[in-house]
Amino acid sequence: MIGQDKERMLHKIREVQPYVILTHGPKDAFNPDHELVSNFVFEASVLSTSNGVRLEDMKRSKQSSIFGFEPHQAEISDFKPEVIIDITETYEQK
Numbered sequence: 001m002i003g004q005d006k007e008r009m010l011h012k013i014r015e016v017q018p019y020v021i022l023t024h025g026p027k028d029a030f031n032p033d034h035e036l037v038s039n040f041v042f043e044a045s046v047l048s049t050s051n052g053v054r055l056e057d058m059k060r061s062k063q064s065s066i067f068g069f070e071p072h073q074a075e076i077s078d079f080k081p082e083v084i085i086d087i088t089e090t091y092e093q094k
Contacts, residue, residue: 005040006043006047007055009040009041010044010053011056014055014059014061017061019064022067022069023042025068026042026068028077030076041066048060048061049061067083
């Protein structure tokens with residue numbers, strides 16, 4: 001059985017059909033809630049691709065590319081970036 005929160009996330013992923021999802025990285029020594037979010041988003045994105053998970057006649061989504069981020073303490077979180085996005089132009093907005 002899928003919990004209500006995960007079902008809401010599945011619904012949103014299927015509705016939006018994102019090509020990319022940004023979330024926390026899978027390890028964070030000082031913020032365990034970030035790890036929970038990372039796992040939650042990953043699981044929901046995988047379930048959103050399953051024909052076995054039916055939601056209000058919504059068709060399944062294609063697997064999104066999932067990118068984790070770690071804004072600081074990369075060495076503690078064992079974060080090894082594979083893609084770096086320069087946000088210089090939008091840093092003030094962030």
